[in-house]
Amino acid sequence: MAGESPFRRLDDFGAVMKSGVANFRGPRVRAHSKTERDNAVSEPLPSHMLAARLHGVGFENLHVERVPVPQPNDDQLLARVDAAGVCASNLKLIAQGSDHTFLNGWDLARYPIQLGDEGCVTVVAVGKNLSNRFEIGRRYCIQPAVDHPPINHRERYRNNGEGMSKVAVGYTLPGHLAQYLLVSEEIIAAGCLLPVTDSGMPYFAAALAEPISCAISAQDRHLHIQQSGPDAPREPKLGLLRGGVTMVIGAGPMGRMHAEAALRYRPRHLIVVDLMQSRLQWIEEALPARARAVGCELHAVVSEQAVDLLHRVSKGRGADDIIVAVASRAVQTQAQQWLAKGGVLNLFGGLKKGDHVIDLDTLRVHYDEIRICGSSGGSPADIAETLRMAAARELDVGRHMSMVGSLDQIGRALEMVRNTETDGKIVLYPHLRHTPLEQARNWTLGDEQTFVKCHA
Template structure:
């Protein structure tokens, strides 16, 4: 074993907040953390010290459901406790003999918690007990995964809070990277639906031969001929009604849905609604037409977020023109107007900050929330960045305004609508309303997740007539965290701007409750190695810890210098 020189295991307590069931009362023992033994690593394990943990609102579902949470697989938490804290940064203290060539004592790592093993989600902070502990072991559960080692090495020059927040920032970053599949799937099942009579002649210049099976329903003769030339399995099922669609999906996909669906000259919102239900996970619905649908489509916004289904289209005659990343953007429009719905929360603030700091990002940024204090906090905290980057930052509270948000956006844009709308509120109705203010070629990002099956009435005509983009993401990869780290080190991003409150190990559960109650307008960071640091907002530091407060940035922004002063203060204490 190798040991970190600053670490002394003898008589070192190891405080932890174990979780024994649903509800806040089941976090810890009688409202307090427990002291357990510091574990000894095996040859294929690491002993790590937890330096910082960001508290995340996504834990609320876990707190409410306990062992019945989908990622805990009906685990009996009384017998096998869990532990929250997936936004964690760790320092290696001891390295097992088999890992000597990969790791060294003293190295610092950020956790990539979205872990899969053999296709099964085993996320850190969920299935794998998380970071609300002072010392724990890391082994095969995090190093032998479907995507390799789920640890990202961070330099000593990066602050603890910055490193801990690479995870939520990685989720934000991921929402502007292409998660959708945008071309016909190799070997997949493609279903093309025409109409009994079509006035235009269609092409399918590329991509049709990727499919393994091609099913044709009322397809024009020229498309049928192209399908037969591919040499793939071609099946005709003509004269179908929407009542027949489920049986077709069961026959050819065992009910899992079609990998790719092409719909020519759609006119009926009911037909599009029923067809869209049959898109497979990561599947595409390509609509090609020139006429507006007869109404909005009941769109499963949960599947857009969690299943990465793609709605694409065009109004020309080449079906292939709908595919590919060149036509289907996933990042914010250069010089445009971006609206962030529900921007007062910690994750919403991160989206806004990214937009402001983004090179060639939107010129005008509109933040919305139903709480004036949160809006004021967002605008004041981000004012220095806004001015430095030459952007315009506007705020809107729909609860206190005499006009609707859609009308406000339309007035600001002379009726054009917003180029980008990012929804950070898990509410289907809000998602539906947000789609109504999209400009031509606009993008609607569903960052907040709602359950699959949550329907919103959206005019999908805009997808093929105006190239509207509908995107959503869930989770992140270590690549996303790496991109955030690299941009931070390059000075393009300041992750710690979103920190609103700090606390030590004794108040971690209080921090969780404060996060659930939205007490602080930003992220709460817990420093597990500091036992007696009270839970406090950064605006309280001037009174309670003036030697730390003097190192805050403009607008009471958390900095590495403030963090050093904090550690020094409690080290001296």
């Protein structure tokens, strides 16, 4: 981050970043030049930290606690959490506890887990076997869906983790809702540690790379089969149809991310639909200039007007791509009828287990060759692409912000997400003193720096 870091000394940990991370000074510093390394001054890490940990099912088992700072082994890293996003997926985890798929029988009562799948970190300690690959002071985002079998604590999983091919940060791997995070061997082996190379990128922007990357990943799974002529070979094209008609159903936080990300494919028309006009206001304020810049006609309409508008702009063909960013069986079923021939329907909004089976119009699949796809999370490449887009100002991440506060606000933040009391993303800064949630509309680097300085 350019300029003086907003973080002040906390406990016995001195963290000063002047002129970006290149001049970071902290514990066990490995500076970027030989002179800086020779002059580096070691400062001890604190012995304890604050962490949001889940001890069982229900909000009554979620606590922000003072716990020992983890000590990395020779093949691990220790990172300071600079900012953490509050993800709605935590609600499912809190409701299901040890029955959650990613926990696979992990006993929360015996082994509480550190929550938080969204965030950005700065390395503060490096295991000796990693000293040639990682430097203290470097900033990273972590892809939380780690495609690697568990290495540590296999005995805590059902059947000793037999058959597991994936673990997750914020589940059985320590998450971002804490002051420090242990970067384990699985994360490193799976390539899930992505560098933040833009020194001017705010902490919140890097922290929200993960949810935005989920939209990037989902859209890249669309497949269109094209022919340049009747006798030409068929060619598969990944992504939304360029020059086509794209519809995003749902203008909540993820729907907005989808709408903004869709513009990179330059659709001729982008239609965003929601039940609430107030949510569509965000689309009308945030995206028109970006849409014009890529030759896209933007439409933000309430649900009752959507079908007529689609019929008009597509000249009766339907939509080439539809992304359902709401968890509604009825909408997922009905949207099949709104597709053009060869169109793609993305069931992005996950349905509740037990209410997750929908009707499929097999005649449309057979005669009109429509396709249905979905995705859960993304890959490290999606995080890297999101960071690139944010650095290139192809995304205005600050517009997706809603509220900010300190780590001890996690309970209230999750309640607001559950009750739809907030209209955007909440980001918590773990190293701040007690700071109630406050509005963070159109959040900027300057806003972040001022906020953190005031509450450190």
